[in-house]
Amino acid sequence: MRRLALWGPLAGLLALSLWMLAAVQQLPLADWPVVPYDPAGMTLDQILLAFGAMPRGMVALLVGAALGLAGALMQAVLRNPLADPTTLGLQAGAQLALVAATLLAPGLLAFGRGPVALAGAALASGTVLALAARRGFAPVTVTISGMLVGLLCAAIATALTLSRGEYLLSLVIWNGGALTQQDWSGAAILAAVLLPALALALLMARPLLLLSLGGEGARALGLPAMPLRLAALAVAVVLSATVAAEVGLVGFVGLAAPAIARRLGARTIRQRLLLATLAGALLLSLTDSALMLLAAAGGPVLPSGALTGLIGGPLLIALLPRLRATVPPETEAGDRPAPRARHPRRVLLVLAVLLPVLSLATLMAGRGLGGWGLLDPALRETFLPLRATALLASLAAGALLAGSGAILQKLTANPLAAPEVLGVTGGASLGYASAIFALPSPGALELALGAGGGAALALLALSAYALRAEMAPARLLLAGLAIGALSSAVLAAIMASGDMRAWAVLGWLSGSAARATPLGAAALTVLALLLAAGGMLAGRWLQILPLGGAVAGALGVPVTAVRLALILGAGLATGAASVLVGPVSFIGLMAPHIARSLGLTRPRDFLAGAMLTGALLMGLAAFGARSLAYPYDLPLGLFATLIGAPWLFAGLMRRT
Amino acid sequence: MSLFSLQDIRFDVPGRRLIDGLSLEIAAGQVTALIGRNGSGKSTLLKLITGQHVPTSGQILFEGSPLSDWPRRDLARALAYLPQVTPPTEGMQLDELVQLGRYPWRGALGRMRAQDHARVGEALRLCGVETLRHRLVDTLSGGERQRGWIAMMIAQDARTLLLDEPISALDVAHQVEVLGLVRRMCRERGLSAVIVLHDVNMAARFCDHVVALGEGRCLLDAPVDALMTPEALARIYGVEMSVGASAHPFALPL
Amino acid sequence: MVRRGITRRRLLAAGGCTLAASVVLGAGRAPRLAAIDWAMYETAQALGHAPVAAAELIRLRRETALPPAPGTVDLGLRGAPNLEALSLVAPDLVLSSNYYGFIEAQLERIAPVFSRDLFIPGEAPLPRVEAALTALADRIGDPAAGQGALDTYLSALQDLATRARPFTDRPVCLVQIGDARHVQVFGVDSLFGGALSRLGLANAWPEGTRFGFNAPVPIERLADVPDARIVIAGEIPLAARRDIARGALWNALPAVAGGRVIQLPNGNPFGGAPSAQRFAARLVAALEAAA
DSSP states (O other): OHHHHHHHHHHHHHHHHHHHHHHHHHSOGGGOOOSSOOGGGSOHHHHHIIIIIHHHHHHHHHHHHHHHHHHHHHHHHHTOTTOOGGGGTHHHHHHHHHHHHHHHOGGGGGGOSHHHHHHHHHHHHHHHHHHHHTTTTOHHHHHHHHHHHHHHHHHHHHHHHHHTTOTTHHHHSSOSSOOOOSSSHHHHHHHHHHHHHHHHHHHTHHHHHHHTTOHHHHHHTTOOHHHHHHHHHHHHHHHHHHHHHHHOOOOSHHHHHHHHHHHTTOOSHHHHHHHHHHHHHHHHHHHHHHHHHHHHTTOOOOOHHHHHHHHHHHHHHHHGGGSOOOOOOOOOTTSOOOOOOSOHHHHHHHHHHHHHHHHHHHHHEEEETTEEEEOOGGGHHHHHHHHHHHHHHHHHHHHHHHHHHHHHHHHHTOTTOOTTTTTHHHHHHHHHHHHHHHSSSOOHHHHHHHHHHHHHHHHHHHHHHHHHTTTOHHHHHHHHHHHHHHHHHHHHHHHHTTOTTHHHHHHHHHOOGGGOOHHHHHHHHHHHHHHHHHHHHTHHHHHHGGGOHHHHHHTTOOHHHHHHHHHHHHHHHHHHHHHHHOSOOOHHHHHHHHHHHTTOOSHHHHHHHHHHHHHHHHHHHHHHHHHTTTTSOOOHHHHHHHHHHHHHHHHHHSOO | OOSEEEEEEEEEETTEEEEEEEEEEEOTTSEEEEEESTTSSHHHHHHHHHTSSOOSEEEEEETTEEGGGSOHHHHHHHEEEEOSSOOOOTTOBHHHHHHHTTHHHHTTTOOOOHHHHHHHHHHHHHTTOGGGTTSBGGGSOHHHHHHHHHHHHHHTTOSEEEEESTTTTSOHHHHHHHHHHHHHHHHHHOOEEEEEOSOHHHHHHHOSEEEEEETTEEEEEEEGGGGSSHHHHHHHHSSOEEEEESSSEEEEEO | OOOTTOOHHHHHHHHHHHHHSOOOTTTTSOOOEEESSHHHHHHHHHTTOOOSEETTHHHHHHHOSSOOOTTOEEOBOSSSBOHHHHHHHOOSEEEEEGGGGGGHHHHHTTSOEEEEOOOOTTSOSHHHHHHHHHHHHHHTTOHHHHHHHHHHHHHHHHHHHHHHGGGTTSOEEEEEEEETTEEEEOOTTSHHHHHHHHTTOOBOOOSOOBOSSSOOEEGGGGGGOTTSEEEEESOOOHHHHHHHHHOHHHHHSHHHHTTOEEEEOOOOTTOOHHHHHHHHHHHHHHHHHHO
16 A cells, blocks of 8 residues: 555646646646636637536546446456456447437437436346346356346347448447547536445445455355345446446446556455546546647547557556456356256257258248248359358358367366457457558458457467466456457547548458358368367367366476467467457357356367357358348347347356 | 485575475375474475476475476376365366376377276275265365365376375364375375375374474474474474373374 | 349359440340449439449438439448349449458459449549549440530539639538537548539638548537538437537537538438539538528
């Protein structure tokens, strides 16, 4: 805490002077208006300051504080250093509500989008909490439910948008966390929510400390664990929903602020809540003032919210080595042990039979200009090659992502590990975007190389880091999230730049099986088979590695080399697959989970089951994506989410 | 020849010296207890002699050769290690866990032969967990699980067992059961064992030799009888204790 | 609707021939055109060769200056057109632009592609879409239609420029409202910006177009052009209307305070010459009405 006494005021001073610097550039101090501000008697420059820069500076502080507090609360409740306001699917819920209102009941939006977004966020988090409540709010369950609800909301919103022929609306509807203000209303709303929330949070600090002993320990001390968790989460939900409604998506502050608080030595929950609030406020304020200065100096105007990742990502990576080793989300009473199939071979056989059946069905059936039906024999010559290429590519991509996820989950002994979570797809996106911006007219091969190279670079960074930190799973996940946040920040900046080439990036982000070339499909298939073969050979490693480095080393496994090889394999598989399906599929998270819920626990069965499930999911998704809103191709990755998520929900809902 | 021979070992972590100039011989064919107060360096020492930590300076010989010269596979065939906290084994059956002990002999790809299955079966039987072989490890009781992990070490066919506080989470009956098992293995099969222990009475009851550490230095290195004196105990734990005797000597804090 | 017996091979052969010279595509009948790009769609419409299929038809119907004929087939997304639907349409020629260069290979598998670089950052698109009129006309073997359409268009703009002369006293700032705090601004490298200069009106915005997926320009930047008329080229989103009307900053902008804001209906900022002409006509009419 002594470090805080030094750094706290210093950071505060820096934030204030940065803002002043930006504000004075706008209007010399001598001309500043006096309170109370009345636009009628002010010059335009004074109005710009008093109703633009001033509320903006305040909003930056308030939004950062709200997110920092929300993140700290969630991490205290979920006992999971990866929890943050996006974990409960809030932002996606709010976005779904906005999209639905815009398309179905635009009248609702006449009162501003705040209430609508709030309703959506509350609904989404309510769903997550309902799911989690059935399992006693076990950290793993909450996190997975949150991510799934988020994915599902995003998928429905996009599907809804596209089925109405509104391709861009879902992306235009929100500015990526731009903090620009034109009066004090936003700041007033945020303050009105933040202050009571902070008071409530501090009241809950001591009970939350008891809760951190674990649900049973708290109960033994006479503390009702469930209502307390609910209350703390509700505060976090209201905070993040208000932010989402007022300024849109602001990434990473909710994750980074509590990490900074811990780094500064905050030990008790109370210290963490207060410090995370402060850290969040300063972090966002610094970011926003720096961006204002950049814009004033003639630089690009960038949305602050999305760009917090640019600062927050590297910051988190820098903090990680010093972060006390965090426990991976452990099994609680609410999480029953995974079921184990009595005849795993039979389960695998059923999956393996389903695959050709599904393939044949989706090849022959579909939707054309005249509606649903079987493929007209006269059209076979034209259509079958098109459909077969797309199908083969989807199956292979699904298998690759699922296999990669299965390997990473075994490697880190963490059911939340997935290529999408580890920042690999983020790296692939960046590589793809750089290929588009660096080359005059990149072809398919250049783009594939760009994405693959980006994925490999992200992986190399991750591996280099992971080796240094001895691969502690939770740290690996944090580092992956940091890389992901960094790349999404850069992508957001590219999108905000308004450059036409962003179209191509956007097209890729949503993913499309139709874009696969025969050569690409063949290459993906070969890669999928290689991954399957390699995974089978590494089966014994995959069984030993989850037991940790010490046990594996004592058994004579060359731990470092094996881990590196598996990480690289998983990364290349992900990079290759995401060239086709885009970076947002979450097949790599879902397919292994489904395989696990089918009782496939032995590593080889698990891997084979996950890959088959991934292929099935993606095959179905490719079919649905091309048929459901015909002739509009729905984003493949999102559609895969739409199919897989309900299955997972069912699995989560089943009680012990 | 000594099992382990430590020559002037130092081990530093940023800001702290955990092992400070330790020289020690650990004999083969014995059960050696490693005791000391919390933070005395006993777990660190165990990690050093398993090769998980590399000493900052000094040399460790295992069976006469420097530890660092041992090929990984050969070391795993000679040395088995049980961590202080056994990791969760998601979805793994007990017999599958014990089979992992054959990894040093069969590697990542080698087929399990009849001989390997025989070793696994024998290990399960020796540790009295044969009837539990198809149970999920995560559903076993603490004592059963610990015996299962020891069965894995037996299946590993190593001549030396290293155990880090194997009984800290067990009740007295299970403590006796687990330590009795280790002692029996050493007696019947000529194995050596080094066990980190907190309970001096258990150490006195089940071990042949004792090494006591304090602040990274050796406080006592003697047959176990030498431990059970008020003077030695006071030196190691800084607490006055009285030593009595019934069938075996026992010590109680005053 | 679907012509049986047409195979890719025959189409490719046909495509090969037409590459050599501007041979008549449809062999004696009107060519079947399928438009991926909206500017190209409008160009074809202006030539009197209505495409039989177009991408994102639902939105196109709302935004284009020349509505599609009934029975036009929807091809799905511009960025990811439905290749099966495109094959079913069996076009003689696919109309595309540099926007969709990344899917051109897939389109080529179905029919020859006619693509032009239309919208390029920093370059004026209007001359390019005007040139597309004659280029496409030549390509489909109807050069007369191209010259005719261009002449009609140029003389219409000439008339509008005459009517716009009284309003050259102030520059114009062309915006679209994104939300209550952000706008998109059309610079000289936009279609509407080009139409503005054809009318003889000055564009107040000194930089290039800031027109992306979101509205990138904070509203306060409009204070940088105090003398300008603000022309809102498109409807204000419902969600932003209330906040815009109340906002202290918006109401303090000189153009807003001085009553120099003109509101136009939605247009097609990425359309062809017809969209530019419609925009010019609407702008001149609105200016006259406000005067």
